Amino acid sequence: MSTEIDHIVIGAGISGLGAAHFALRRGQRTLVLESSERIGGCINSLQFPQLGGFWTEAGAHTCFNSYGHLLSILDDLGLVGQVQAKGKVSYLLWKDGEHAKIFSALHLGEALRSVPRIFSLPKQGRSVADYYGRLLGQRNYQDLLRHAFQAVICQPADEYPAEALFRRKPRRKDVIKAFTFADGLSHVPLAIAAQEGLEVRTGQRVARIGWDGERFQIETGATTLMSRFLTLAVPPDVATALMPEGFAAAREAIAGIGVAEIETLVLVFRATDLPVKPIAGLIAVEDAFYSAVSRDFLPDAGYRGFAFHFRPGVLREDGQVERACLALGTTPRRIQAQARVHNRLPALRTGHAERVARLDAALAGSRLGVTGNWFLGVSIEDALTRSKSESDRRFGA
Ligand SMILES: Cc1cc2nc3c(=O)[nH]c(=O)nc-3n(C[C@H](O)[C@H](O)[C@H](O)COP(=O)(O)OP(=O)(O)OC[C@H]3O[C@@H](n4cnc5c(N)ncnc54)[C@H](O)[C@@H]3O)c2cc1C
Structure with a gap:
């Protein structure tokens, strides 16, 4: 992949991987940058090799048949048949x-x-x-x-x-109403990340983002990457700190969450x-x-x-x-x-919906997307619902 990429996503939790998946299906070559050495964020099925591969969830543990966007991804990946009651x-x-x-x-x-x-x-x-x-x-x-x-x-x-x-x-x-996978929920982020056309680089802590009116410059310490579209899929304090120059109103809307x-x-x-x-x-x-x-x-x-x-x-x-x-x-x-x-x-606190409305007004018409588990709610489906609407806004429904 060259250093100029269609779409870069920061954060390889389910919000970021969902954003990458939806963009990929709209033809955007997408690179995901993740600061830790592991993908999945709060989805973390911890494996214990010394106990014969026994695993247990350290974060999210249950998905439901009301998770429509998650199920649409599982459909795309052919995984619905693998869900485990x-x-x-x-x-x-x-x-x-x-x-x-x-x-x-x-x-x-x-x-x-x-x-x-x-x-x-x-x-x-x-x-x-x-x-x-x-x-x-x-x-x-x-x-x-x-x-x-x-x-x-x-x-x-x-x-x-x-x-x-x-x-x-x-x-x-x-x-089925409530489900997981035989090897835990990490099955989902790993499967999203493994698909062709989508690259995930771990150990890449993004420190600063520039914007010259045409391209975003994403600095990871070791390298600077450029992209036409950018999606922030990190917790709100990180999104505030990384908000590129030129997006002051967006930064102001979310500062302090x-x-x-x-x-x-x-x-x-x-x-x-x-x-x-x-x-x-x-x-x-x-x-x-x-x-x-x-x-x-x-x-x-x-x-x-x-x-x-x-x-x-x-x-x-x-x-x-x-x-x-x-x-x-x-x-x-x-x-x-x-x-x-x-x-x-x-x-989150009451009045959060007004903050989100201010953020959305500031992002309207721009190539910057902001997603996460801090828009509609914290569930996996809430996060993916936001990722889908930010994808639709920029890449078409
Ligand atoms: C204990 C627990 C139990 C839960 N149970 C359920 C459940 O059963 N069902 C359910 O639906 N939901 C559940 N949730 C909620 C759900 O798992 C999370 O809200 C969701 O997975 C969050 O995804 P995310 O991508 O928005 O954020 P995260 O998972 O936090 O991902 C953000 C990613 O960004 C990375 N990052 C941060 N800063 C940088 C940077 N500077 N550069 C690059 N990368 C960066 C982080 O390392 C992380 O990987 C649970 C959450 C927790 C904590």
Whole structure:
């Protein structure tokens, strides 16, 4: 590939790889630059070769048949037939050092009194605490929902915009409701990256981007590459820092969007060593971790894996290991493998839709695209929906 490229994408998470895929299908030769040595970003099916290739998810774990843009990519790649159904396991609460059923925290009377509001209360402009507190009652919000939402977005949920969680989307009847792949969700980014016409270079941290009115100049430290079109597919703080000169209004629109740092601890145990029955995971109530997600949805004969998503800076590393083992009813001596992953998710606030509208006004008519998990919501499908609309805007639908 020469140093002048049709389209460069920065960031090889699902947003960037989706942007590359959609552009490629519109005939754009596309190069993706990724700072880390691994592609996939928050999609990270961690393999343990020393445990016979056992894997467990350190980030995203579930896709749904309502993920239309993801399914369109899987159609293009011939992968729909390979999706793997997830086994039925449930989440438990982890509260006051004990496991409890989710419904034990539900105040049924309060929830029933709230039912009429389900059809009339608008989400727009409301925070999660405001919307769900009104929808299902304050006690239900305080005792159950806020912890469940925190478990999903791995950060405090109260001030998060309600419209950025659980957007209703049509379901595809020919695909199972909740799925993964036999080797985990990393199957998807790896398959997108492997297709002809698309190149991904890892270990390429983009430090600066110029724009001369015709071409973008992308500096990675070692080289400068040029492209006619550019897509930023990085977290909002990185996008703000990399915004090329000449796009001041775009930079101003997104400056200051928060990012939540998540200290993820992945632990693997022998299946025979754990007393806790198979679970989808744990939703923590006021603890040092927000949630734990297990690999029990795809049982393995030998091992069980868990990703604990910790609040940053609360416990030291050994303290996190002890807390995670306590929550699983075991001890650190039983750990067969462990890994640490730094996850980041956007910390959106109400009024975010207006920021996005300002950004879009600033980008209109330009060859610069900006995508990520910080537009419609954090799900894989939300990210791909943005990547598709930014592709359509510049390369045609
Ligand atoms: C713990 C967890 C569980 C989740 N569970 C689910 C789930 O079950 N289902 C679901 O739908 N969603 C889930 N999500 C959300 C979803 O996985 C993410 O929102 C989505 O994968 C983010 O993709 P992205 O490409 O926008 O960002 P990222 O995955 O963060 O990718 C951004 C990429 O940009 C790279 N980058 C950053 N700076 C630079 C630079 N200067 N130069 C070059 N590259 C750079 C990063 O290294 C990274 O690879 C989960 C997220 C987390 C963290």
